[in-house]
Amino acid sequence: MPSLHWSSKSESIPQGGKLETDAVLYPFEGGESVPQPDSQLILGDNLRVMNALIPEYEGKIDLIYADPPFFTNKGYSARVGRGEDSRQPKEWQLAEGYPDQWKDLDAYLDFLYPRLIQMHKLLSPTGSFYLHLDWHVNSYARMLLDEIFGYDNLRNEIIWTYHGPSPIRRAYNRKHDMILFYSKSKQYTFNVDQVRIPYNPSTLETFKSSKKAGFGKVPDLERGKVPEDWWYFPVVARLHKERTGYPTQKPERIMERIILASSNPGDLVADFFGGAGTTAVAASRLNRRFISSDNQLRALHTSRSRLVLDVQSRMKEKEVASGSEYSVKIQRETAVEKISKLSAKEFGLSTLDDNQERITLPPELLSQVDYWEVDPDWKGEIFQSRIQAARSWRKGELPASISLPETCGEICLRLVLIDGTQIQQIFK
Numbered sequence: 153m154p155s156l157h158w159s160s161k162s163e164s165i166p167q168g169g170k171l172e173t174d175a176v177l178y179p180f181e182g183g184e185s186v187p188q189p190d191s192q193l194i195l196g197d198n199l200r201v202m203n204a205l206i207p208e209y210e211g212k213i214d215l216i217y218a219d220p221p222f223f224t225n226k227g228y229s230a231r232v233g234r235g236e237d238s239r240q241p242k243e244w245q246l247a248e249g250y251p252d253q254w255k256d257l258d259a260y261l262d263f264l265y266p267r268l269i270q271m272h273k274l275l276s277p278t279g280s281f282y283l284h285l286d287w288h289v290n291s292y293a294r295m296l297l298d299e300i301f302g303y304d305n306l307r308n309e310i311i312w313t314y315h316g317p318s319p320i321r322r323a324y325n326r327k328h329d330m331i332l333f334y335s336k337s338k339q340y341t342f343n344v345d346q347v348r349i350p351y352n353p354s355t356l357e358t359f360k361s362s363k364k365a366g367f368g369k370v371p372d373l374e375r376g377k378v379p380e381d382w383w384y385f386p387v388v389a390r391l392h393k394e395r396t397g398y399p400t401q402k403p404e405r406i407m408e409r410i411i412l413a414s415s416n417p418g419d420l421v422a423d424f425f426g427g428a429g430t431t432a433v434a435a436s437r438l439n440r441r442f443i444s445s446d447n448q449l450r451a452l453h454t455s456r457s458r459l460v461l462d463v464q465s466r467m468k469e470k471e472v473a474s475g476s477e478y479s480v481k482i483q484r485e486t487a488v489e490k491i492s493k494l495s496a497k498e499f500g501l502s503t504l505d506d507n508q509e510r511i512t513l514p515p516e517l518l519s520q521v522d523y524w525e526v527d528p529d530w531k532g533e534i535f536q537s538r539i540q541a542a543r544s545w546r547k548g549e550l551p552a553s554i555s556l557p558e559t560c561g562e563i564c565l566r567l568v569l570i571d572g573t574q575i576q577q578i579f580k
């Protein structure tokens with residue numbers, strides 16, 4: 153088999169990595185505690201994160217989706233503050249998103265290759281792997297995956313097409329990404345009936361005039377067809393209802409299709425380039441457990457807010473029952489600097505209502521905070537997030553008050569400011 157070589161290629165994987173639990177998130181209002189959270193958001197470099205997970209999770213993850221930087225040599229900004237789609241830029245601002253800048257292609261391949269090896273190791277023997285890239289390095293990644301997974305285990309090269317403006321005038325508009333889909337072995341989950349789509353109206357017309365479709369089979373028009381390996385979904389542009397402001401966020405429908413086809417309820421789905429948490433949200437909605445990691449605090453914060461807002465909106469629609477067992481362990485890789493825990497005194501956070509049943513943010517703080525949460529029985533180590541308030545993506549509004557449970561111990565309040573700083577305050 154031909155294989156890809158570059159001068160610094162090395163099969164030895166840098167070792168090291170240790171995880172430490174920072175918080176447990178219970179996104180159900182008043183939900184009972186779940187002793188062993190089965191999903192995780194992890195802050196840290198994903199190579200060290202995967203190293204730390206291998207002793208427990210080697211061969212245990214059913215589906216991995218990876219959407220790494222694409223080798224665009226750009227820095228991506230996030231849009232934060234009041235809903236970006238308010239069309240009033242003064243109400244939102246640009247903040248650091250994540251870098252996709254490399255010395256050269258060798259440096260990028262040195263980054264990608266060990267991570268692909270570790271993801272393959274974590275995958276279960278019947279697991280599936282999806283790698284999302286575009287024209288910049290897709291062909292190099294294909295060679296690496298053929299080497300790691302085996303040429304015969306490529307199941308599809310999926311093309312995701314979309315449309316939108318482009319400054320390009322001397323070539324065709326580049327409006328598709330590639331998703332390489334491999335399985336670890338010939339035995340893998342593929343729930344074809346979960347992802348069928350309706351036939352085109354013109355195809356239905358053809359079927360009416362001839363009982364037999366292609367390959368001489370009678371089509372089941374009700375059941376729909378197996379999707380092609382090219383998918384059209386609009387990008388998550390400004391005004392898209394899923395838009396969080398985190399850069400290069402992917403549509404939930406891509407993740408829903410991948411998760412439905414390549415995993416079953418209860419399975420473990422991982423995304424080590426988690427970004428805005430698209431995989432985590434889709435997985436939790438489809439009753440899969442998830443591990444989502446990223447080395448940017450903003451990505452972790454966006455994912456956490458998004459999980460909370462998603463559960464709250466589904467509770468409103470009564471799709472999920474209050475108190476259902478669902479919790480997320482928030483971990484950090486120990487090499488990553490601790491989240492700054494500034495004294496919150498200057499923010500005047502001691503505003504408890506008279507009857508002591510609610511905590512209300514002072515009005516002057518409201519515009520600076522993006523997300524806040526309460527541990528009503530703080531024991532001094534792992535933050536047990538029982539009640540949360542997140543800024544809604546579209547309207548940009550943040551609930552100003554949080555109701556406390558009837559019995560509280562020491563109350564710990566955590567706030568994430570719109571610039572990404574996290575602060576903590578304890579009320580005796």
Ligand SMILES: C[S@@+](CC[C@H](N)C(=O)[O-])C[C@H]1O[C@@H](n2cnc3c(N)ncnc32)[C@H](O)[C@@H]1O
Nearest residue numbers: 197198219250401402425427428430446447448
């Ligand atoms: C293309 S974005 C992922 C977007 C995501 N699929 C979504 O829908 O929001 C790539 C992500 O990989 C993260 N990333 C890059 N290098 C990383 C590393 N070494 N460890 C962990 N995360 C990393 C970036 O911070 C960024 O959030």
